[in-house]
Amino acid sequence: MKIGLIGGGAIGRYVAERLTAQGDGPHALLVRPGRLDEASGDGIDRFGSVADLPSDIDLMVDCAGHGALIEHGAAILERGIDLITVSLGALADPQLEAQLTHAAEAGGAQLHLASGAIGALDALQAARVGGLTDVTYTGRKPPNGWRGSPAEDHLDLDALNEAATHFEGTARQAATDYPKNANVAAAVALAGIGFDATQVRLIADPQVTANIHEVTAKGTFGQFTFHIEGTALPDNPRSSALAAMSVIAAIRRRRAAITT
């Protein structure tokens, strides 16, 4: 299997290192148009557009964020190349979701949503079958984990001495307003009761050092609470290491004889 990457940041570098260690390339790095000189993904052949990618690429992996999925997603799928993405929050835009669905159908390819920094999505998907009544997601990170997000408009992150909520609303609004921080909200929404019915709370908390995600769900199946304290990647306090690990796990599942 020949694998190409989008994104040479914190997640992309982790994924590239793991792929290299397991003998999987990566075989191409797709960068922003006109950014072939971008200082990332060292040693990997770079390409500025999907059309330029080598013809033998079997799988593309988006570790670059919403802009990359918007920019390259449809073209990859239309070319018949499967795509794994961590940029789930971009699907809060119904037009993008429709565009990617049509592109996947036209190309006979599949868009796979990596589980990212959260877990229990399998339980949510199963619970949805019987009917879910209530799903809430709470994301709690240290103040540094919210830099570059709308949290900065509501809070003085440097002066915070107790936990402060800076967003309460739907998963659609969270995913739209926090493209670098609320992909988990989108993952929960897509697995469960959707972007508009999933309730989200985002908190900056100077007392914690981990990226903490909590999901509670109720339905005919019963109820559950899932709580995870994720270690951030060394290069980006916003992004949990588990998000990068979930990409490698998704790739491994594709070639496993027995899979979940």
Ligand SMILES: NC(=O)C1=CN([C@@H]2O[C@H](COP(=O)(O)OP(=O)(O)OC[C@H]3O[C@@H](n4cnc5c(N)ncnc54)[C@H](O)[C@@H]3O)[C@@H](O)[C@H]2O)C=CC1
């Ligand atoms: N699903 C999940 O649980 C999570 C998802 N994410 C998503 O992953 C994204 C990347 O995370 P990090 O690696 O930590 O960020 P980062 O900022 O360290 O790296 C982003 C990389 O993507 C590249 N890039 C940006 N736009 C691009 C485009 N249009 N085409 C090609 N390359 C492009 C940048 O040059 C950079 O190399 C986040 O912005 C977020 O949206 C992050 C954490 C968890």
Ligand SMILES: O=C([O-])CC(=O)C(=O)O
């Ligand atoms: O990595 C995390 O902990 C979560 C995150 O940034 C996201 O959901 O986009």
